[in-house]
Amino acid sequence: MMRPVLVALASAALCACGSRPPLETTVLPWPMYQMDPSHNAIVAGSFPATAWSLNLNGKINGGFGYDGRRLYVPDFSGDVVAIDPSTGRVLWKARGDDVMMSTPIVAGGLVFAGSGTNAVLVDRPGDTVWGRPQGNHWFAFRADDGTLAWSFRTAGQAMPSAAYAGGVLTFGTGDNVAVGLDAATGKRLWTTDLPGHVSMASTAIVGDLAYLVTTKGEIEHHLPDGNHVVALRWRDGSTVWSAPYGNSDCAPVVAEGLVFVEGVTDGVLGPREAIGYNDVTALDARTGAVRWHYRGAQGVFTTVGTNERGIAGTYHGGVLYQSLPALSELVAFRARDGRVLWTARTAGPVKMSPLIYRGNLYAGDGVGVFYVISARSGAILKSLAYRKPFTSAPPLIVGATLFVANTNTVMAVPLDRL
Amino acid sequence: MYQASATHNAVLAANFPAADWARKQVAAVRGGLAYDGRRIYTTLANGDLLAIDPASGHAVWRARVAGAAAGATPIVAGDAVFAGFAGAGNGSWRAFRAQDGTQLWAHAGDARVDPSSAYFGDRLLIAAGETVAALRAADGVALWRAQIPAARETSSPVVRDGTLFVSATPARTVAIDPDTGRTRWSAPYGSAGCTPAVAQRLVFVEDRTAVAALDERTGAVRWRVAIPEGIRSSVGSKATAAAGAYDGGVLFQSIPGNSTVAAFRAADGHVEWSVRTSAPVKMSGAIAGGDLYVGDTIGVVYRIDERTGGVRAALPFDQPYSASPPLVLGTTLVVGDGIYLRAISQKTFQ
Numbered sequence: 084m085m086r087p088v089l090v091a092l093a094s095a096a097l098c099a100c101g102s103r104p105p106l107e108t109t110v111l112p113w114p115m116y117q118m119d120p121s122h123n124a125i126v127a128g129s130f131p132a133t134a135w136s137l138n139l140n141g142k143i144n145g146g147f148g149y150d151g152r153r154l155y156v157p158d159f160s161g162d163v164v165a166i167d168p169s170t171g172r173v174l175w176k177a178r179g180d181d182v183m184m185s186t187p188i189v190a191g192g193l194v195f196a197g198s199g200t201n202a203v204l205v206d207r208p209g210d211t212v213w214g215r216p217q218g219n220h221w222f223a224f225r226a227d228d229g230t231l232a233w234s235f236r237t238a239g240q241a242m243p244s245a246a247y248a249g250g251v252l253t254f255g256t257g258d259n260v261a262v263g264l265d266a267a268t269g270k271r272l273w274t275t276d277l278p279g280h281v282s283m284a285s286t287a288i289v290g291d292l293a294y295l296v297t298t299k300g301e302i303e304h305h306l307p308d309g310n311h312v313v314a315l316r317w318r319d320g321s322t323v324w325s326a327p328y329g330n331s332d333c334a335p336v337v338a339e340g341l342v343f344v345e346g347v348t349d350g351v352l353g354p355r356e357a358i359g360y361n362d363v364t365a366l367d368a369r370t371g372a373v374r375w376h377y378r379g380a381q382g383v384f385t386t387v388g389t390n391e392r393g394i395a396g397t398y399h400g401g402v403l404y405q406s407l408p409a410l411s412e413l414v415a416f417r418a419r420d421g422r423v424l425w426t427a428r429t430a431g432p433v434k435m436s437p438l439i440y441r442g443n444l445y446a447g448d449g450v451g452v453f454y455v456i457s458a459r460s461g462a463i464l465k466s467l468a469y470r471k472p473f474t475s476a477p478p479l480i481v482g483a484t485l486f487v488a489n490t491n492t493v494m495a496v497p498l499d500r501l
Numbered sequence: 502m503y504q505a506s507a508t509h510n511a512v513l514a515a516n517f518p519a520a521d522w523a524r525k526q527v528a529a530v531r532g533g534l535a536y537d538g539r540r541i542y543t544t545l546a547n548g549d550l551l552a553i554d555p556a557s558g559h560a561v562w563r564a565r566v567a568g569a570a571a572g573a574t575p576i577v578a579g580d581a582v583f584a585g586f587a588g589a590g591n592g593s594w595r596a597f598r599a600q601d602g603t604q605l606w607a608h609a610g611d612a613r614v615d616p617s618s619a620y621f622g623d624r625l626l627i628a629a630g631e632t633v634a635a636l637r638a639a640d641g642v643a644l645w646r647a648q649i650p651a652a653r654e655t656s657s658p659v660v661r662d663g664t665l666f667v668s669a670t671p672a673r674t675v676a677i678d679p680d681t682g683r684t685r686w687s688a689p690y691g692s693a694g695c696t697p698a699v700a701q702r703l704v705f706v707e708d709r710t711a712v713a714a715l716d717e718r719t720g721a722v723r724w725r726v727a728i729p730e731g732i733r734s735s736v737g738s739k740a741t742a743a744a745g746a747y748d749g750g751v752l753f754q755s756i757p758g759n760s761t762v763a764a765f766r767a768a769d770g771h772v773e774w775s776v777r778t779s780a781p782v783k784m785s786g787a788i789a790g791g792d793l794y795v796g797d798t799i800g801v802v803y804r805i806d807e808r809t810g811g812v813r814a815a816l817p818f819d820q821p822y823s824a825s826p827p828l829v830l831g832t833t834l835v836v837g838d839g840i841y842l843r844a845i846s847q848k849t850f851q
């Protein structure tokens with residue numbers, strides 16, 4: 084989807100914690116993972132074809148934030164790095180308190196990022212906390228210079244990306260709650276209990292609803308109600324519906340009045356746990372009713388590059404483009420009824436949301452191959468081999484340049500080279 | 502030689518007790534493993550040659566060639582360990598005392614010393630670039646030197662029934678008299694990434710376009726199975742072909758470009774089965790106890806039913822498996838996994 088670059092509506096100096104600055108100061112808000120609930124992060128405009136690469140101190144698993152002036156990148160060393168997209172020059176680095184892998188959210192002159200790692204703190208039936216004893220944080224950094232505006236402590240990990248709407252930052256955490264914060268101050272507005280923890284699934288917002296995906300602990304996630312998609316009102320946190328589908332590694336895609344999620348069914352014990360399958364479900368965005376469901380064949384889940392077993396898809400032009408990591412396949416589903424339009428076999432599993440632009444699909448896999456695939460037929464048009472794996476960090480296209488992370492390297496690649 | 506024999510099925514030491522260990526190394530395990538009944542030998546990307554206690558995984562001794570990289574499978578013969586070392590200005594073949602790692606001799610090579618050598622009689626047969634040569638094993642003195650015209654790089658040499666076989670890129674496989682260096686035949690098949698496997702009087706080779714079986718005596722093509730165009734990948738290994746392994750009338754062969762492992766009836770190339778893996782397999786497999794064991798470049802080790810191709814178990818690890826192939830000691834699989842060397846007992850796969 085082509086998006087015009089938004090013009091700043093107002094500008095004002097940021098205030099310190101406790102006061103409330105205007106929120107519309109950035110050129111382009113970046114309100115959620117991959118810009119919008121379709122996850123097709125295409126920013127139209129005159130940004131020229133640009134080539135550079137930049138090594139960061141840690142692996143990059145989260146998506147990019149982009150506000151028209153800077154690229155914001157989280158890494159495993161605990162940094163959020165603001166980069167000049169024209170040159171690859173580091174403009175500032177802000178420090179978190181743990182691994183940073185949530186997609187930076189940009190609104191009102193602030194950059195929001197959460198910290199956390201995949202550590203199991205408590206895992207009992209009915210009581211699971213992912214995180215660490217001292218908790219984690221959501222941070223708000225000033226977009227201009229990276230200084231800290233506020234922080235908010237979470238009891239569980241704060242890895243999944245938040246979503247921003249109407250001055251409220253909404254996110255799920257490792258201690259089985261969804262939280263709404265006043266984005267300007269970091270003050271808690273509401274807390275809602277969830278049926279499980281949120282590990283990696285970013286929040287998506289459409290209209291008045293926020294969509295999150297939860298998973299119960301290691302003991303219970305195999306059960307029929309081990310995973311849930313939850314729709315709640317982001318203004319007050321009230322739950323609208325909950326449906327037992329998806330997986331908390333996979334951010335929901337919302338389009339055509341449907342919520343698309345990928346689920347994971349794996350083995351229960353020992354090495355068998357690596358063998359399993361993915362499924363894809365489309366739910367009515369207003370009610371949670373199942374519109375269609377697809378179950379993939381049995382395959383193998385892997386950990387090189389990143390551990391994710393379920394991956395967020397991307398919607399574009401009536402089609403859901405979805406990786407099935409257990410099978411190292413990309414599948415195009417007709418969004419309205421789940422009909423499989425094509426399947427493309429990749430060298431390794433794709434663990435990122437793809438981009439679709441001008442008839443091509445762009446994605447990288449866990450064995451370091453970046454693909455240009457016909458979005459119409461699934462034919463592989465080009466493959467480029469890199470020496471490091473691609474992770475769950477999805478690409479971004481701005482004007483004539485594609486930005487993508489390859490393990491710990493951020494690359495700007497002119498589209499005409501692809 | 503590479504993988505102990507020309508079949509490349511390195512299944513050894515039937516009475517070796519089951520072991521499970523993982524030992525982090527200072528650099529990636531690049532080549533294959535050698536075993537002499539007492540120690541495992543391997544090379545690391547930083548130029549180390551290691552002798553390892555197979556029961557515990559701990560290093561017994563370490564020899565380092567400063568400034569070099571090592572990617573070749575060590576070769577063990579008598580009381581000596583032979584290894585090749587690559588690197589600009591540091592390419593060399595060296596012999597070490599197996600007992601304690603003391604260097605016995607060095608023979609200057611070039612920067613492309615990546616393939617393993619083969620021991621035959623009293624000589625070490627080596628290949629690198631377009632050169633194939635024989636060194637006297639006792640002191641490293643060159644005995645003869647031959648060329649593979651136009652070759653950019655070569656596979657490891659293997660010896661079977663008094664003939665040396667080596668493949669090269671661009672597509673070429675040659676048979677050479679190991680006593681004189683005279684070429685017996687040359688055929689336009691194979692590639693440097695695939696060390697030939699030899700069994701049933703056939704030489705099995707692979708390149709990006711086909712798996713082929715050549716007559717051991719003449720080089721004539723006995724069968725050839727075309728490979729659909731695949732995808733190149735570089736994680737784990739840049740190799741576009743892998744050496745096959747032969748056991749019980751069957752060639753077990755990875756086809757990296759298509760992330761597939763196939764079982765070919767050795768006699769005629771009939772495809773008994775093929776199985777898709779999560780990512781390309783760039784190593785030779787090991788066949789033991791009715792199962793094929795291989796690791797792929799997305800870090801999964803597979804236990805595959807050698808008769809049906811059914812995946813019986815898949816163990817994911819955090820690092821890609823490379824072209825470094827496994828060996829089986831008793832019921833324990835020993836394999837390099839990035840910067841780890843792992844022993845995985847069969848019960849772990851249950």
